[in-house]
Amino acid sequence: MIKAENLVKQFGSSRAVSNISFQVKEGENLILLGTSGCGKTTTLRMINRLIEPDSGSIFLNGVDIRTQQPEILRRGIGYVLQNHGLFPHYTVAENIAIVPRLLKWDTETIRKRADELFDKLKLDAALKDKYPTALSGGQQQRVGLARSLMVNPPVLLMDEPFGALDNLTRINIRKEFRMLDELVKKTIIMVTHDVQEAFEMGDRICLMDKGEIQQIGTPEELLFHPANDFVSDFLNEQRLQLEFKSVLLKEVLPEVEEDLSVWDKMEALLQNKNSQSDEVTLDQLMGAFSRFKKQNNG
Ligand SMILES: Nc1ncnc2c1ncn2[C@@H]1O[C@H](COP(=O)(O)OP(=O)(O)OP(=O)(O)O)[C@@H](O)[C@H]1O
Numbered sequence: 015m016i017k018a019e020n021l022v023k024q025f026g027s028s029r030a031v032s033n034i035s036f037q038v039k040e041g042e043n044l045i046l047l048g049t050s051g052c053g054k055t056t057t058l059r060m061i062n063r064l065i066e067p068d069s070g071s072i073f074l075n076g077v078d079i080r081t082q083q084p085e086i087l088r089r090g091i092g093y094v095l096q097n098h099g100l101f102p103h104y105t106v107a108e109n110i111a112i113v114p115r116l117l118k119w120d121t122e123t124i125r126k127r128a129d130e131l132f133d134k135l136k137l138d139a140a141l142k143d144k145y146p147t148a149l150s151g152g153q154q155q156r157v158g159l160a161r162s163l164m165v166n167p168p169v170l171l172m173d174e175p176f177g178a179l180d181n182l183t184r185i186n187i188r189k190e191f192r193m194l195d196e197l198v199k200k201t202i203i204m205v206t207h208d209v210q211e212a213f214e215m216g217d218r219i220c221l222m223d224k225g226e227i228q229q230i231g232t233p234e235e236l237l238f239h240p241a242n243d244f245v246s247d248f249l250n251e252q253r254l255q256l257e258f259k260s261v262l263l264k265e266v267l268p269e270v271e272e273d274l275s276v277w278d279k280m281e282a283l284l285q286n287k288n289s290q291s292d293e294v295t296l297d298q299l300m301g302a303f304s305r306f307k308k309q310n311n312g
């Protein structure tokens with residue numbers, strides 16, 4: 015669906031992105047992960063032509079994006095900016111109506127779609143008449159997402175979509191987003207510097223450093239088969255929790271059918287401490303996880 019080949023971008027004498035290549039399949043969620051300044055935003059903005067690479071190519075459904083007018087290209091690509099990017103002098107309703115208006119949607123269609131998204135994103139309809147500065151950080155972030163989803167683009171680029179939020183709000187919003195039907199089928203490239211977030215939300219993770227890809231793979235591949243010391247060092251501090259998040263319950267307990275990570279199951283078990291109905295206890299789960307780890311770490 016999206017194919018980036020040998021992207022290079024230089025700003026003056028400093029190289030923001032050197033020779034980056036990756037592919038994203040339809041419906042996949044690829045995370046660009048890395049510390050501040052490693053080139054994540056630059057990479058993302060080349061995909062919707064807000065930045066033109068010095069060399070290299072990007073193909074969307076096999077078509078070189080340079081052959082398309084940027085305005086037309088961007089209609090099929092939703093973009094959630096770092097720090098939400100809402101226009102302060104427009105109301106929320108005006109902000110989210112910008113692209114639909116360009117596409118000549120009538121007022122009623124815009125209103126219906128906005129109501130639908132507000133409902134799904136748990137935003138109070140009364141916020142529509144307010145200006146972005148009157149909203150909390152979490153509300154602004156949700157409005158930013160609503161705006162990017164209005165015309166239902168098949169591709170979504172998200173730059174630190176939860177960046178402005180406190181840790182607890184982040185964790186909760188992340189969970190909601192993972193289950194949001196509007197996002198499940200989309201092809202998503204999401205930027206974050208938060209390792210836990212990357213492991214919860216990504217089908218695959220592209221770990222970058224100084225403008226280069228260090229490794230691109232599934233969370234499990236990065237954890238259990240790191241390409242180099244940078245990758246293993248980057249993950250080491252939070253390794254145990256990441257392992258719980260990346261390993262699926264059915265990998266450690268094949269007889270259990272549930273489609274959850276070990277982490278999700280641990281949380282569920284802790285929340286229903288007294289329930290007798292579960293077929294597995296926390297102790298059994300931990301035992302099975304240790305056996306799984308022994309097999310995988312050799
Ligand atoms: N317009 C620009 N002009 C000059 N240098 C730039 C420009 N945009 C980015 N850079 C530089 O390119 C490098 C990569 O920037 P980029 O914004 O892609 O990083 P990032 O990984 O998104 O960082 P952060 O996590 O802080 O958002 C940085 O060193 C940055 O200073």
Ligand SMILES: [Mg+2]
Pocket residue numbers: 054055056096173
């Ligand atoms: Mg950035």
